[in-house]
Amino acid sequence: MTSPKEVAFAIGMQSIQPAHDQQPRLNFDVLRMVCNCLTDVSDVLSFGTTCTALRKGALQRRLRMSPFILSSSMSVDRLHSLLFADEAARAPFLYGVACPVFHFYSQDVLIRFAAILKAATNLKSLYVPARTGNPIITAICDLTTLRELHVLASVGDDSLRTILKNLRSPLRYLHVEGYELGTFSAKFLHNELPHLGQTLEALKLDDFPLDIPASSVKTRFTSVRSLEADEIDISSDLGQLDVLLELFPNLDTTFALGPPGPTIPVPEVERRRQRNMETQKTRTWPRLDRLVCDARMAYILALRCPIRLMTIDTTNVFDGRRYLAESLRYNAPQQLHFSLELNDGLALLDWLFPPEAAVKLTRLVMFFNHQISRRPQTLHRASFQWQELLGRLIVSIKHLRLTHLRLVVCYHVFQSMSKRTQPNMGVDEDFVNTARESDLLPAATAFLEAMPSLEYIFLTTCGRTYVPVGRRWEERHKWLSSKAWRVAGRHEGPDVPSAATGMLVELSSEAAEVIIDREEFQLSLREEVQVKACISPIH
Structure with missing residues (x-):
């Protein structure tokens, strides 16, 4: 950009101007x-x-390199001047334009933007609001070279439908957001956009109601490899997983969807799961590179195809644990990334990984959140020592044949003040009950002893401590400790570390980041924000 x-x-x-004497x-x-x-x-x-x-x-x-961001009327004027100073030598090379807002642009600016679109005969990427006015809508529809289209729709405006129905470009990627819920449904895609059936490879939406029965699907979007939607209602009797299998028979890269809704009773959850299991007895996707959803949705989907990476956002209730465990029992991925709230204690870790998961699961990323609320003369809720957490977790995962392990534990400690407690007193180490830097190597050694198959171990503990100041909580302390190790092989020569280090070779932070990126061990954006918030400022 x-x-x-x-x-x-x-x-x-x-x-x-060039120098004439050179x-x-x-x-x-x-x-x-x-x-x-x-x-x-x-x-x-x-x-x-x-x-x-x-x-x-x-x-x-x-x-040709990347889209130009046009965030103001002045930037539109400048790009227009740049291109039309030598239109034939410049405009055909424009790769993309991102103009996310038009609300305050004058009619003259909109006309110049439409002229840019008309002149850019090889435009590949475009990001615009749907509500733009007829000259721009016409210019967008007349484009024949677009491969990526990102549209910001408006509630109550029909411009989105006009653009998509009349689009002449063979799109590969379509991202639509901001529209009124229900506007972009399976029926709309099937009935109004069949011209995208052979070219569209990735679809990203706010919601995607399945309002068409699978038996009515006549146009298959055979090129679609990725589908992302904040909400896909796999609930109604009209349309469920069978509709997605019919519409997108070759989906094999990313399937990401939001939670199914908080009010679904358990019997309905079971009914949907059974129906999806029956559907997949006759057809399923070839494989999925990545599945992103919450534990209950993974349980409802009951996917049978091989899954390389599964990213699960669990809950702090025991149902979330049960749904995840049953999903892993039924079809475990090669790599699992999940987050878990430990506010209700360590019992959530028991039986989380069934024996059946050991057949496929070799890479594991776990992010644990633990909120401690300490009041005078009472014990803080669900408190536990670092060693207790490690012991319980090792018992839960030791039967897995893991090669890569990443564990992040993030603490939020809210400490009320008694009459004898001064606001500026130091943090009680026994109260905080968290791992410090010296605890990480023994923890890594314990993991290796329990699972000799490990090749890489990444451990992070971080947290923040708050004290009440008036009616608000004020941050008083924060900490972050992170280490990574490579497990030295038994055939690497005489310089292999001795048994005193548990055959662990500590990695530099730079080397650890390279491996994390290579193995796709990154945290989610929300998790990353929590960890970075624990970094103490350097004075």
């Missing part, structure tokens, strides 16, 4: 090839300032 400043800088490149010393064809290999926008723009002979190629390279 490009900022308005970069657009202005690119325009400024037009005014540079002659080119390098082959310009070679220099243009070098320019086309650059991947940083600032490098490309700097390259174009070296001489006028390179300016044209550098601008074309920049236009």
